[in-house]
Amino acid sequence: MNIQDRIARRRSAHRERSVVVDREQLSPVVHRPDPVGRGPVLEQLLDAFEPVFDGELPGPIAAVGPAGSGTSAVITALFDALNERLGNSSRAIATTTRTGGLESVTWFVYVDTRRVESAFAFYRAVLSVISPDPVPESGIGTAELRDRLYEHLEGKNANALVAIDHHDEPETLGYDRVCELLEPIADCVSTVVVGQREPEGWAGTTVSVPAYRPHELVDVITDRTSSGLSAGALDHEQVRELAEWADGNAHDALAALFTAATCAKADDTDHIGREHIDRAMADVPENGVHVDRALALSTSRQRVLLDLVSLDAGRRPIRDVASDIADRSELTAGTVKRFLYELADRGVIERVPLPGSGSGRRPSTVEPRFPTLVFRTLTAAGSVS
């Protein structure tokens, strides 16, 4: 963000007397180009990437760290920077290989498997980084896409380093599957697998990303508030409280910050108060999932979740909740029921047993496991109506 933008935001926030200067800066789904407090990890990753600077590919690399430790933030920042490194028309690093003197190009491709689930989508995601032309979204076969990818790499003496983020979450593309898909171009592609743990039977290099320590999390929050909130909206004691409460999880810390700021703005105050912090901590579930897990779902599922949080399941059996939601939407109760069970299976919502009522199996209800206010705000900002 340039200085003009910063000034413009300050002015408009000042006119509206709002605590929030720039909501984007507070969002847990937005990554910084220069992650705070992750310097040593960046160095270790660059060590692992070393062969790239000679136009060669490193072996398989894993970047693993607990939830909210910034693995995704670090990888996306690093890949963006590497792609822009030479800043000219081609966004890749061009180097001259020692052997032969042919120019070789290395591409850095980040794939979020929360949003890329099929073979078709995977090839498309990789190709759209490498290819200068727009890549079709439909209308052609998967094999055709794979062949084009082959031509762009093998045919042009180019390499690609592909990051596979969230490989270990349910229902995403697993590492094995990705290797299968990359098999035809295995000679010019290597992978960086990113997640909470390494793939089964891992034999490559591993870079561990530790959870944030309390003072690092304080830095993360301070960094965000300095550009996202008006001056003095949050005092240092509150920052420390949030950091301590989040227990090393930057997602939880930022989700709570976002929630508190949104509540304060709704209350039209110029300072985030006790009640806003309390509300925020209650709204971000302990051991919950990243809000992006919910935001990556299809629109129909997001609508069901919106209805679920707005009618507040209130400890009622899934069946009743499903029929209530069905009444508000175009879906049948049966479909909503299936959605709810599927979402619970994925861990986006949690099933909570209820006391039995007479005969039959005991019912359960469902509760969100993601920060609900962040979800509501960001879906509303998106196109889910």
Add this chain to the structure above:
DNA sequence: ACCTGGTCCCGGGCTCGGTTTT
């Protein structure tokens, strides 16, 4: 035995957009 909750799976239809035919 009977009931209700929960799981699993698949067919069919729809949209999108590129390709081929008229």
Add this chain to the structure above:
DNA sequence: AAAACCGAGCCCGGGACCAGGT
């Protein structure tokens, strides 16, 4: 140039069936 066709993804609906409780 328009129309017909096709590959692929996505989505919904629903039914068969399994599990656990009285």
